[in-house]
Amino acid sequence: AQSVTQLGSHVSVSEGALVLLRCNYSSSVPPYLFWYVQYPNQGLQLLLKYTSAATLVKGINGFEAEFKKSETSFHLTKPSAHMSDAAEYFCAVSGRSDYKLSFGAGTTVTVRA
Amino acid sequence: KAGVTQTPRYLIKTRGQQVTLSCSPISGHRSVSWYQQTPGQGLQFLFEYFSETQRNKGNFPGRFSGRQFSNSRSEMNVSTLELGDSALYLCASSPQGEMSSPLHFGNGTRLTVT
Numbered sequence: 001a002q003s004v005t006q007l008g009s010h011v012s013v014s015e016g017a018l019v020l021l022r023c024n025y026s027s028s029v030p031p032y033l034f035w036y037v038q039y040p041n042q043g044l045q046l047l048l049k050y051t052s053a054a055t056l057v058k059g060i061n062g063f064e065a066e067f068k069k070s071e072t073s074f075h076l077t078k079p080s081a082h083m084s085d086a087a088e089y090f091c092a093v094s095g096r097s098d099y100k101l102s103f104g105a106g107t108t109v110t111v112r113a
Numbered sequence: 114k115a116g117v118t119q120t121p122r123y124l125i126k127t128r129g130q131q132v133t134l135s136c137s138p139i140s141g142h143r144s145v146s147w148y149q150q151t152p153g154q155g156l157q158f159l160f161e162y163f164s165e166t167q168r169n170k171g172n173f174p175g176r177f178s179g180r181q182f183s184n185s186r187s188e189m190n191v192s193t194l195e196l197g198d199s200a201l202y203l204c205a206s207s208p209q210g211e212m213s214s215p216l217h218f219g220n221g222t223r224l225t226v227t
Contacts, residue, residue, distance in 0.1 A: 043218035
């Protein structure tokens with residue numbers, strides 16, 4: 001069974017600083033990995049996905065993530081935080097025929113002016 | 114294209130009642146999934162439907178059920194509501210349900226059980 005662990009339930013960064021959100025996965029086969037963002041009172045929006053092509057994946061809003069098989073990690077980064085990045089971020093994993101996503105517990109990002 | 118539409122947005126029910134939530138997927142999408150989101154348990158998978166067939170079901174009691182219609186619209190039903198069923202219920206759709214395709218989520222139905 002696939003699962004993900006997000007390290008840190010809350011991250012606070014200054015505007016313009018690096019955003020780093022950590023995600024480690026557990027999977028017996030090469031997984032599909034995703035990062036989603038959720039703003040208050042909204043559903044989840046896809047930031048980026050890894051589906052076994054390039055290990056460095058670029059997403060929307062300046063976010064990117066690197067798949068590292070040796071470390072079973074898929075950390076999300078953004079070089080320069082913006083106030084609009086304040087939200088909750090979820091890492092998710094799926095096997096190839098699960099027909100479901102398994103989500104991490106989420107990381108809430110606060111951006112300080 | 115219109116996004117995933119969930120109705121109603123908010124719902125208040127009493128313990129013991131039942132409730133039906135509705136989801137209209139993006140036009141052309143044939144796979145619909147449901148997730149429950151709570152502060153304590155996070156996001157948990159309920160079930161997935163494709164062409165009116167349930168292909169996977171999460172670890173929820175039988176009080177939780179769903180169905181999909183021939184036009185891909187889906188409903189989920191919760192019977193004999195309990196206080197712990199209070200949650201945000203999210204519906205998501207994708208074209209064929211392949212896991213390489215991202216899910217498109219609706220804004221959810223917030224259910225409060227009193």
